[in-house]
Amino acid sequence: MHLFSGTGVALITPFDTNGQVDFEALDRVVEHVITGQVEYLVALGTTGETPTLTHAEKLALLRAIVRKTAGRVPVVCGAGGNHTTGVIDWIQEVQQEGIAGLLSVVPYYNKPSQEGIYQHFAAIAASTELPIILYNVPGRTVTNMLPATTLRLAQDFNHIVAIKEASGSLPQCMELVASAPDGFAVLSGDDDLVLAQLACGMHGVISVAANCYPKDFSDLVRAGLANGFPAARTLHYKLLPAVKLLFAEGNPTGAKAVLHQMGLCQNVLRLPLIAASESLYGQLQNAI
Numbered sequence: 117m118h119l120f121s122g123t124g125v126a127l128i129t130p131f132d133t134n135g136q137v138d139f140e141a142l143d144r145v146v147e148h149v150i151t152g153q154v155e156y157l158v159a160l161g162t163t164g165e166t167p168t169l170t171h172a173e174k175l176a177l178l179r180a181i182v183r184k185t186a187g188r189v190p191v192v193c194g195a196g197g198n199h200t201t202g203v204i205d206w207i208q209e210v211q212q213e214g215i216a217g218l219l220s221v222v223p224y225y226n227k228p229s230q231e232g233i234y235q236h237f238a239a240i241a242a243s244t245e246l247p248i249i250l251y252n253v254p255g256r257t258v259t260n261m262l263p264a265t266t267l268r269l270a271q272d273f274n275h276i277v278a279i280k281e282a283s284g285s286l287p288q289c290m291e292l293v294a295s296a297p298d299g300f301a302v303l304s305g306d307d308d309l310v311l312a313q314l315a316c317g318m319h320g321v322i323s324v325a326a327n328c329y330p331k332d333f334s335d336l337v338r339a340g341l342a343n344g345f346p347a348a349r350t351l352h353y354k355l356l357p358a359v360k361l362l363f364a365e366g367n368p369t370g371a372k373a374v375l376h377q378m379g380l381c382q383n384v385l386r387l388p389l390i391a392a393s394e395s396l397y398g399q400l401q402n403a404i
Contacts, residue, residue, distance in 0.1 A: 119216065120155075125330065126164070127146070132384065154330050163368045191214070195207050198225050208243070217248065217277070218244070221253065225257075227258055247278075263292050280303045307321065328358075364396055369389060
């Protein structure tokens with residue numbers, strides 16, 4: 117099994133009613149997902165509302181997650197951005213914090229060319245020996261990292277070990293699976309597509325829904341990886357209505373509403389994100 121196969125969970129960042137990081141709630145969420153048998157945790161990703169966190173908050177959150185995890189599962193740290201030197205500086209700061217790898221998103225806003233994307237990740241790879249998971253999410257970054265660029269990076273750097281592919285394009289996913297070098301994992305970034313993607317040969321998922329439903333979601337992925345698709349299909353259709361609701365008003369709006377209903381954290385987000393509408397909150401409660 118690849119270190120990052122199976123289910124990774126893109127952790128939320130809990131805030132208290134004053135909008136400050138709630139470390140007690142964070143401990144509860146971490147324990148909830150580990151008890152639910154996810155394979156690894158991803159700190160400081162999109163779902164963690166990382167753009168709204170200060171530098172000090174990010175470091176404190178990462179250290180709290182590593183401490184609470186206590187070596188039970190690997191922890192991956194988000195390390196992406198549109199300023200290559202700034203990303204490298206962050207990696208130098210966190211790589212001694214007990215993390216198992218880095219998740220690095222395609223640069224956003226400044227719309228680099230494919231060669232610019234390659235050079236960005238090449239510079240990051242040259243700065244660290246930690247395993248790197250690339251993250252392609254053109255719905256957020258605008259730029260789509262094409263399979264040729266991903267595969268070139270995978271072939272040129274042995275410690276670029278995986279991609280979280282959230283383009284939503286099955287043909288693009290299949291091209292990656294078909295041509296990936298040995299030891300390179302293609303991971304889903306789309307919770308509603310993971311069943312089909314596992315059938316295509318992908319290696320797992322970095323999931324938002326696993327914050328809320330870790331046991332069922334992890335069981336779905338493990339069944340798919342073992343070619344147990346009847347069981348995986350049953351779980352997929354059990355979860356699918358709830359998964360769709362999680363994203364109805366953006367991420368992590370739905371996830372925080374569900375975790376609030378479970379008594380794990382406050383239903384508080386930082387602007388420009390806002391809490392779920394009363395209608396969605398009720399639908400999510402019914403889905404539980």
